[in-house]
Amino acid sequence: MKLKSLVLSVSAVLLSGCGTMAKQQEYNADLIINNGQVLTVNADMQVIDDGVVVVKNDKIIAVGDEKLLEQYYAPKNIDANDGIVMPGMINAHNHLPMIAFRGLGEEGISNRLFAYFFPLEAQKLSRELIYNATKLGAIDLAQSGVTTYADMYYHMDEMAKATKEVGLRAVLGETVIKFPVVDAKQPYGGIQYAKPFIEEYQNDPLITPAYAPHAVYTVSKEKLQEINQLSEDYDVPVLIHVAEFPNEEARIKDPTKATSPVEYLEEIGVLDERMVIAHGIHLSQHDQALLKQADAGVVYNPMANVKGATGIAPAWDMFRADMRVGLGTDGPMSSNQVDLWRTLSYAANMQRLKHSDRTIMIPEQVIEMATIGGAKALHMEDEIGSLEVGKKADIIIVETQSANMMPSYDPYATLVYQANPSNVDTTIVNGKVVMEQRQMKTIQLDDIRQSVEAFESDIADFAKELSKKAIKSKSLMD
Ligand SMILES: [Zn+2]
Missing domain, CATH: 3.20.20.140 (Metal-dependent hydrolases)
Structure with missing residues (x-):
């Protein structure tokens, strides 16, 4: 599977050198995911091995097999590395x-x-x-x-x-x-x-x-x-x-x-x-x-x-x-x-x-x-x-x-x-990559670590006292 997609990308590179093909190479998508097993979860629960999903703006514009790679070009390509691509x-x-x-x-x-x-x-x-x-x-x-x-x-x-x-x-x-x-x-x-x-x-x-x-x-x-x-x-x-x-x-x-x-x-x-x-x-x-x-x-x-x-x-x-x-x-x-x-x-x-x-x-x-x-x-x-x-x-x-x-x-x-x-590995929402290869792209956990530690220490003692009282409460509505 990987070999096939390599051949395709090599041929895309070779074609891009050819003047007559230049027009075809213009980007007609924003993001292409390839080399994954695509679970469409459509009405037929179709599964596409070596599948491709093409995204433009916030929407999916094509879902299919590797032939789509000859049709669509995007500035960002994600190799799913034989993983599962799903909603x-x-x-x-x-x-x-x-x-x-x-x-x-x-x-x-x-x-x-x-x-x-x-x-x-x-x-x-x-x-x-x-x-x-x-x-x-x-x-x-x-x-x-x-x-x-x-x-x-x-x-x-x-x-x-x-x-x-x-x-x-x-x-x-x-x-x-x-x-x-x-x-x-x-x-x-x-x-x-x-x-x-x-x-x-x-x-x-x-x-x-x-x-x-x-x-x-x-x-x-x-x-x-x-x-x-x-x-x-x-x-x-x-x-x-x-x-x-x-x-x-x-x-x-x-x-x-x-x-x-x-x-x-x-x-x-x-x-x-x-x-x-x-x-x-x-x-x-x-x-x-x-x-x-x-x-x-x-x-x-x-x-x-x-x-x-x-x-x-x-x-x-x-x-x-x-x-x-x-x-x-x-x-x-x-x-x-x-x-x-x-x-x-x-x-x-x-x-x-x-x-x-x-x-x-x-x-x-x-x-x-x-x-x-x-x-x-x-x-x-x-x-x-x-x-x-x-x-x-x-x-x-x-x-x-x-x-x-x-x-x-x-x-x-x-x-x-x-x-x-x-x-x-990767999470995309509304066409935007939120996480890629486990790296968050929008916000880092470290950015909020201090505020999490602050509320944790503020809550801990109160919670301990409350549980002592709550454990004695038996009625469902009091
Ligand atoms: Zn609830």
């Missing part, structure tokens, strides 16, 4: 700035959300911390081949700034919740906070602004309806946690006839195609049918759900029913990884265990879920999620030269069951 992965549910708290609260706290997460955030979150932690998280994502992430958090304008500095794509949902939080002194202040943020980023090439009502039990019916109306007016997504815990409907203050959170959302008129639900663990068949009917997105977070012992989502059933199912990690306190590599094997293995069936959710389907599936969950499948002409150039190259990647008979199996973040 960037999409982490469709995260709370990235919580990377500042990664590794805390691991002492076995039963009421972790209310007795630990929320008090920790109330005390330690700030605009500055969110900005710096997002930068750390975005570098982690870029280095591990995630090119798009969806997030529900606070000060989303700071997150947008940091994400753009690193060069990633993101769907950023401003959290709306019934108590005061870092960026809103009044309950539900996120609704107001979101407005200028949405207006500023509505047409941004990398950032899709969104609303993020926290959950059905932390946001009132009226506020969910108000957000639904605003999301329609602005045409932005609504990200929300749904059916993460059993019997969430019992926590809803304004009971309806609904016997599940999905039925409740349906009944109050807010379940529609702009909604992206995270978790969806405790879903009846009727709930799944309602989600499908609404054309809503669902994000499966297997690693966080197993770690939190919340259950196994019916992801395989929904995937088979051709629903919009993507993968997520949830926040860095929930699965401790922001990349999707470990999540890939969890995604498959937990479904096999749930169904007692080793034949389901084969690696090819897992990669589908991690790429085009995530794009579908976010309703971005026309833009990202596969390597096809006209799509945004969000591309990664995964090397296959390391010991853990050998042998590589089936690229999907290699990716799902062998690869780890350090195998990602």
Whole structure:
């Protein structure tokens, strides 16, 4: 394979010396990736050995075999060195700035959300911390081949700034919740906070602004309806946690006839195609049918759900029913990884265990879920999620030269069951090289090391005291 591409490049050099061919040699592309096994993740799941991907501006303009090298010329060429060339992965549910708290609260706290997460955030979150932690998280994502992430958090304008500095794509949902939080002194202040943020980023090439009502039990019916109306007016997504815990409907203050959170959302008129639900663990068949009917997105977070012992989502059933199912990690306190590599094997293995069936959710389907599936969950499948002409150039190259990647008979199996973040060699987002040969091109980890060390030392003592108190708290809602 390498020899063939060498011959082609030598012949290109020879031809460039020939006057009659000079016109053909003019650049008609910006970036060409060659000498890789291209996983297109298109509708036919086409794989092209010795494949070539051609990029111009922010888009893919050609995908095919080596013949494309005779047709396209670009100032930048990347030799994939026999690696795997694939769409960037999409982490469709995260709370990235919580990377500042990664590794805390691991002492076995039963009421972790209310007795630990929320008090920790109330005390330690700030605009500055969110900005710096997002930068750390975005570098982690870029280095591990995630090119798009969806997030529900606070000060989303700071997150947008940091994400753009690193060069990633993101769907950023401003959290709306019934108590005061870092960026809103009044309950539900996120609704107001979101407005200028949405207006500023509505047409941004990398950032899709969104609303993020926290959950059905932390946001009132009226506020969910108000957000639904605003999301329609602005045409932005609504990200929300749904059916993460059993019997969430019992926590809803304004009971309806609904016997599940999905039925409740349906009944109050807010379940529609702009909604992206995270978790969806405790879903009846009727709930799944309602989600499908609404054309809503669902994000499966297997690693966080197993770690939190919340259950196994019916992801395989929904995937088979051709629903919009993507993968997520949830926040860095929930699965401790922001990349999707470990999540890939969890995604498959937990479904096999749930169904007692080793034949389901084969690696090819897992990669589908991690790429085009995530794009579908976010309703971005026309833009990202596969390597096809006209799509945004969000591309990664995964090397296959390391010991853990050998042998590589089936690229999907290699990716799902062998690869780890350090195998990602190159990350390209919107046509721009963010990392090449493991070197970040946009921002260096050393640039932010001091700020990370500063927040770490500021948080450590408080967190230790908080965990002593939290460990005694048993009720789920106090
Ligand atoms: Zn979450």
